[in-house]
Amino acid sequence: MTVLALLFIGGLAAAGTAWALPRDGAAARVALGGGLLALALMAILAAVSATPTADPDATGAVPGTAFNGAVVPGGYLRLVVVLAAASSILMCAIAWLLRGLPGLRGLLPASLAALVGTTVALGASTAQLGIAAAGATGLVSIPVLLATPRPGAAGVAAREVRIAVATALVVLAVASVLPLLVHLAPASTADGAATAGNGMAAVVAFGLLAVTLVVAARVGAIPFHVRVSALTDTAPDGSLPLVLVWLPLPLAAISAGVVAGELAPLGLAVGSAQALIVVLVLLATVAGGLAAAFQDDLRHAVGYLTLADLGLVVLAFAALDPAATAWGPARTWLLTVAVTKTALAAWAAVAEDRYKTRSVPDLRGWLRPSPPLGLALVLIVVATYGLPGWAVFTARLDLTRLAAEGPLGALLLVASLLTLPAYARWLWLGIAAPTSRVDGGTPELLGLRARMARPARLPRPSAQRRGHEEGLPVEQESDATPLSKPTTTARPDLVSTLPAQPSPARPKAHRVTAPLVQPGLFDLPDGDSALARDAGSPRPAQPDTAASMGPAPARHAGDARANAEMGDARAVIGVGRRARTPGGPSGSSAITTPRAPGASKALPSALLAADRDTADRAPDGEAADGASPDGLAFSRRRGTPSGPDAAARAAASLRRHRTDLLSAAVLALALLAALVASGVFGVSAAACEPTPAVPAVSCSQG
Amino acid sequence: MVTPVLLIVAGLVVAGAVVAVAAPNPRHATLGAFAAVLLAGLVADPLPSAAGLVARLAGAALGGWLVWMALRKAPSPAAHTSLGWAGSAGVAVAAFVIGWLAAAAFAGALDDAGASASDFVGQTLAGGSLVDRGAIGVAAALGVLAAAPLVLPRDGHRLGLGVLLLVAAGGLLTSALGGSPDDTLELALALLTALTGAAVAAVTSAMLRMGGDLILRDALSREPAVHHRAADEAHRGAAG
Known part of the structure; x- marks a missing residue:
């Protein structure tokens, strides 16, 4: 009953969200809430579902199962559903913060449908049913890919249809033949002819290689990696983990069960096939690790890391000793890779959004303004490799040990660690001197930095103290060109400023710290690194050669817009305007900064809509002073009690804390991955539980 | 009487698959694939239960109709x-023919092993069922016909039809080797057929919407995201 309820809720919510999310408005918001609620409900139902009894009741139904015993919830299934649902909720939150409701049009329904398909696939009482469900689950990637207007999405989706269904059908064919081979095997081995040259062994080896190749293709292992590159380019932000990891998981897990439960017990010598599998995995792992290390495209590097780790599960097909199959370690490995790579993809998506680049070299210095993201990456690395005694550590050792003994096994183990240089490179780059792209990103923990900056408040230049524009965010560039005096604008409340230009020959820049230390009063838009630097960083502001050597820097908002239109995001950083803050002193100011063109696309539409709504309701019609070059409002007067509704206030609050929320979500995913990898949730034991499809199989664990 | 009819149906399935692959007009090809997928559910010995048969036919009809509608x-x-x-x-x-002969050889081996006398999967095949041999032959034909659009796809719609043919082949193989599937497996295969049809329809619609035709253009070229460096690389020394 519980499983049926889970399937019903998931199916209904998937259909509902798929219908409502593209319609925007209230229907989309309701669908968003309902979809997330359904995900949570599914996780709860999976967690509380009882272990089914073995015998049917008086009516012939098997309690605790669905479809009269066809779908049986086991411990591994429960764990997968709970972790997948938790990951999906966090990924949906990240996608919403990155792209708004449009970012969820494909992702949320697909996540729900994937959970339904995964439940049926992993709980199936027969391999055939599970494989059919796994094939259908793979099709969930289509709405995700087609939800993006990126060119070539339809072609990539067509290839995904092919890979999802064709791989499942090959495994289905092998799984259909294997039960018949069980009856042929005794006749074949009666005279002790169970050798590699035996015809029966050749058939088994052919089936084994077929399953191996299609699973390798499904997970994208090299040399089947070309579609992974296309996927990383095409999949919308936040949906890569679902497409790359969670959707192939059911087929890979079931295939491991087919090999361990039906093929390994035949006990036929297929050593050459096993050696081929080991060589394939060795090459794929080495190539994947090296490609990730040298790849300059962050998304592609994440894809290579994913396929390198996920491809290791193919080793389970080389462990054919009936007394020690790799079924349990393979399922443990699959689940840990799924959660760790989900966190990694989330980290990459947030880093790309924050610094507006996916070029790894351009991300140099990312760790300095983003300590929580750095902590998340460290956690992801720890969860990927584990510590002695951890589930992921043991699973990696078991997979390599059971697939090949001796030096070859050791070589496999070393090869599986070749993904480490990619992480090391990112961390090393992170602590280096930042590029201006990184400087242009919004630092994390801005409120904390601002509070820390209060004692370091600098005295104002004398010219400022004498001036009428008390408290203006103005800096002096040099004595000869006193930029501290604002240029005249049509509106006296609009002024401009420049990024700090420290020089020994110049007077110290006036730092605008007072407004920033009053959280809640000011709108701190994304990309305002100059403010953050001034507010919180002890080091002097970096000179901006491009700004100082280029055309005359912007002096007022109109120039800032012009610069933004020219695509020079760096030039507009620090160029802001002042808005009154009714809650503060009359002379205090808040700086808001126009964003670079295109950056508006990263803002959730709901938040922008909330901005427009609030601006429209402003009593004096002055609030919407932050029109960006593309016509979207990015800044507005804050704190005006003009009656904005609670949703708008909440949206504005989320917008203020968007950067920190994204980091928190990534950190939560990384923490979840570390917990799963450590074995806290009992993943190893759950992975070794017998299932109706694989009732009796030895499970080797460390 | 049933066996000859089912063998004729098997022939119709192969004919439909040939139309799906060879017809220049995408609508004709869709009709051929629709016929193949719809009739493939009938080539089984013994026939599925009424509920299972209805599920398979409904899944095939839904999948085919969705693809047809996407071709407007x-x-x-x-x-x-x-x-x-x-x-x-x-x-x-x-x-x-190759599939038929392979099935016959396989059935002979099973019969020699005494499989036809025991109650196990594949019993009917080992017992010499012509329908099962025909089903395996049809599955082989569908698999080979689907190989070209699947391996070397030039047309997204035709690639989808190849996938649909492969789904039909999988169902045929399952029923021939494993005996008549139970209702749950029939339902799962029906859902897989319908969902595959829906996916093919979605892809076809998207291709027509985005490109105006069904040609599968190379979407694997990299975006220029990392081909340029930020101009501010010159600030490395200053930033350090």
Whole structure:
């Protein structure tokens, strides 16, 4: 009953969200809430579902199962559903913060449908049913890919249809033949002819290689990696983990069960096939690790890391000793890779959004303004490799040990660690001197930095103290060109400023710290690194050669817009305007900064809509002073009690804390991955539980 | 009486698959694939239960209808196999014969092992069922015909039809080797067919919407995201 309820809720919510999310408005918001609620409900139902009894009741139904015993919830299934649902909720939150409701049009329904398909696939009482469900689950990637207007999405989706269904059908064919081979095997081995040259062994080896190749293709292992590159380019932000990891998981897990439960017990010598599998995995792992290390495209590097780790599960097909199959370690490995790579993809998506680049070299210095993201990456690395005694550590050792003994096994183990240089490179780059792209990103923990900056408040230049524009965010560039005096604008409340230009020959820049230390009063838009630097960083502001050597820097908002239109995001950083803050002193100011063109696309539409709504309701019609070059409002007067509704206030609050929320979500995913990898949730034991499809199989664990 | 009818149906399935691959007009190809997928559910010995049969037919009808509806704005000529009608038919017949003979050999081996006397999967095949042999032959024909659009796809719609043919082949193989599937497996296969049809329809619609045709253009080229460096690389020394 519980499983049926889970399937019903998931199916209904998937259909509902798929219908409502593209319609925007209230229907989309309701669908968003309902979809997330359904995900949570599914996780709860999976967690509380009882272990089914073995015998049917008086009516012939098997309690605790669905479809009269066809779908049986086991411990591994429960764990997968709970972790997948938790990951999906966090990924949906990240996608919403990155792209708004449009970012969820494909992702949320697909996540729900994937959970339904995964439940049926992993709980199936027969391999055939599970494989059919796994094939259908793979099709969930289509709405995700087609939800993006990126060119070539339809072609990539067509290839995904092919890979999802064709791989499942090959495994289905092998799984259909294997039960018949069980009856042929005794006749074949009666005279002790169970050798590699035996015809029966050749058939088994052919089936084994077929399953191996299609699973390798499904997970994208090299040399089947070309579609992974296309996927990383095409999949919308936040949906890569679902497409790359969670959707192939059911087929890979079931295939491991087919090999361990039906093929390994035949006990036929297929050593050459096993050696081929080991060589394939060795090459794929080495190539994947090296490609990730040298790849300059962050998304592609994440894809290579994913396929390198996920491809290791193919080793389970080389462990054919009936007394020690790799079924349990393979399922443990699959689940840990799924959660760790989900966190990694989330980290990459947030880093790309924050610094507006996916070029790894351009991300140099990312760790300095983003300590929580750095902590998340460290956690992801720890969860990927584990510590002695951890589930992921043991699973990696078991997979390599059971697939090949001796030096070859050791070589496999070393090869599986070749993904480490990619992480090391990112961390090393992170602590280096930042590029201006990184400087242009919004630092994390801005409120904390601002509070820390209060004692370091600098005295104002004398010219400022004498001036009428008390408290203006103005800096002096040099004595000869006193930029501290604002240029005249049509509106006296609009002024401009420049990024700090420290020089020994110049007077110290006036730092605008007072407004920033009053959280809640000011709108701190994304990309305002100059403010953050001034507010919180002890080091002097970096000179901006491009700004100082280029055309005359912007002096007022109109120039800032012009610069933004020219695509020079760096030039507009620090160029802001002042808005009154009714809650503060009359002379205090808040700086808001126009964003670079295109950056508006990263803002959730709901938040922008909330901005427009609030601006429209402003009593004096002055609030919407932050029109960006593309016509979207990015800044507005804050704190005006003009009656904005609670949703708008909440949206504005989320917008203020968007950067920190994204980091928190990534950190939560990384923490979840570390917990799963450590074995806290009992993943190893759950992975070794017998299932109706694989009732009796030895499970080797460390 | 039933066996000859089912063998005729098996022939119709192969004919439909040939149309799906060789017909230049995408609508004709869709009709061929629809016929193949719909009739493939009937080639089984013993026949599935009524509920299972209805599920399979409904899944095939839904999948085929969705693909048909997606073709409303499709251009008439589209990429098709370069083998032509005769070539495609020849390949299909050859694959059917090979599948039939392989099934016969397999059934003989099973019979020698005493499998036909025991109650286990594949009993009917070991017992010499012509329908099961025909089903395996049809599965082989569908698999071979689907290989070209699947391996070397030039047309997204035709690739989808190849996937649908493969789904039908999988169902045939399952029923021939494993005996008549239970209702749950029939339902799962029906859902897989319907969902595959829906996915093919979605892809076809998207291709027509985005590109105006069904040609599968290379979407694997990299975006220029990392081909340029930020101009501010010059600030490395200053920032350090």
